[in-house]
Amino acid sequence: MTILGIETSCDETGAAVVSKTDGGIELLSQSLATSLNKHAQTGGIIPEVAAREQVKFIIPTIENTLKEAFGYTFSQKSPPPVDAIAVTYGPGLIGSLLVGVETAKTLSMHWSIPLIPVNHMYGHIYANFFHNSEIVFPALALVVSGGHTDLVLLTSHHKLTVLGGTRDDAAGEAFDKIGRLLGLPYPAGPTISHLAEKGDEKAFILPRPMIGSKDFSFSFSGLKTAVFNLLKKNNWNFNDKTFSENNQQLLFDLCASVEYTIVSVLTRKTIAAAKEMKVKSVLLSGGVAANKNLRKTLHHEINNLAHSPYLSIPSPDLCTDNGAMIAAAGAYSKQRLHWTELSADPSLYY
Numbered sequence: 157m158t159i160l161g162i163e164t165s166c167d168e169t170g171a172a173v174v175s176k177t178d179g180g181i182e183l184l185s186q187s188l189a190t191s192l193n194k195h196a197q198t199g200g201i202i203p204e205v206a207a208r209e210q211v212k213f214i215i216p217t218i219e220n221t222l223k224e225a226f227g228y229t230f231s232q233k234s235p236p237p238v239d240a241i242a243v244t245y246g247p248g249l250i251g252s253l254l255v256g257v258e259t260a261k262t263l264s265m266h267w268s269i270p271l272i273p274v275n276h277m278y279g280h281i282y283a284n285f286f287h288n289s290e291i292v293f294p295a296l297a298l299v300v301s302g303g304h305t306d307l308v309l310l311t312s313h314h315k316l317t318v319l320g321g322t323r324d325d326a327a328g329e330a331f332d333k334i335g336r337l338l339g340l341p342y343p344a345g346p347t348i349s350h351l352a353e354k355g356d357e358k359a360f361i362l363p364r365p366m367i368g369s370k371d372f373s374f375s376f377s378g379l380k381t382a383v384f385n386l387l388k389k390n391n392w393n394f395n396d397k398t399f400s401e402n403n404q405q406l407l408f409d410l411c412a413s414v415e416y417t418i419v420s421v422l423t424r425k426t427i428a429a430a431k432e433m434k435v436k437s438v439l440l441s442g443g444v445a446a447n448k449n450l451r452k453t454l455h456h457e458i459n460n461l462a463h464s465p466y467l468s469i470p471s472p473d474l475c476t477d478n479g480a481m482i483a484a485a486g487a488y489s490k491q492r493l494h495w496t497e498l499s500a501d502p503s504l505y506y
């Protein structure tokens with residue numbers, strides 16, 4: 157079975173082709189276009205700007221991936237050799253979702269190929285299934301992105317139970333909001349992580365709400381306020397975007413302390429859930445899963461667990477939004493829709 161995947165839930169425009177056999181799934185091609193340069197200037201995503209860029213990118217991105225997989229171009233009369241088109245239909249920004257969904261519907265009608273509706277969050281989880289025959293159920297997924305911080309139990313393919321999630325800001329959102337306070341470009345997660353390498357993670361003790369609670373909920377909104385108060389106390393110059401010498405070591409130490417705090421909360425809760433649910437596999441997913449420190453710490457802690465579940469961490473490019481993860485989730489879904497049956501759902505949950 158060969159699936160074309162399309163992703164446009166936020167600021168990325170992704171397309172990919174995967175092939176599924178009894179041995180698992182294989183990525184045949186993928187293409188990604190981003191409007192990040194526009195959002196870096198504005199300190200965050202302006203939804204209409206993202207959608208307008210996606211309108212420009214969507215056709216070339218899909219054609220690129222079909223060309224790479226099959227040498228196919230849109231000038232050909234016959235359809236490409238794909239069995240279904242998987243597309244993200246939620247959650248996300250409505251303007252962005254509509255670009256992918258309406259394009260997928262048009263192609264589905266034109267080529268007479270069915271659609272597979274894919275929940276973006278399932279997509280993140282399925283980034284783990286490329287060449288990964290060691291994933292055994294029950295599996296626990298930590299889904300950490302710009303909008304979500306969730307612990308999800310998978311008992312079989314597409315059978316999920318949410319164990320807990322964030323009560324306020326998501327982990328990625330915390331990185332991005334703190335980055336904004338510090339004057340760093342959007343998305344701030346990768347930059348904070350990079351600056352953290354030169355800092356002392358124990359320089360500041362930051363709040364870790366709910367770290368010891370018995371449930372699997374998270375809360376990250378207090379972190380931003382704590383950082384703001386610390387900056388004020390240390391006479392941080394909010395207008396100095398060049399980070400003069402005085403500000404520099406404070407910046408490194410703060411970044412290291414923020415990263416340490418977020419990683420320790422995520423790791424502690426994931427380990428507690430893995431133990432309680434006695435899972436056989438742990439799957440890390442979502443944009444924040446690209447964080448080196450989180451990958452290393454979780455790996456270390458999972459290795460120390462007595463029942464040693466298998467840990468899967470996708471390559472960093474498959475952690476942030478992309479078309480391959482949507483094609484992968486589609487490949488394991490049994491749902492097939494006629495193009496008239498699909499609509500975007502920006503507030504879709506699991």
Ligand code: KG4
Nearest residue numbers: 301302303328343345443444446447476477
């Ligand atoms: O999954 P994703 O690409 O988009 C959403 O579905 O939200 O996640 C984007 C989030 C952003 O908040 C970004 O700052 C964060 O992932 N992120 C990181 C890293 N790379 C991306 N956070 C920490 N460390 C990173 N290396």
Ligand code: ZN
Nearest residue numbers: 280301443477
């Ligand atoms: Zn995402």
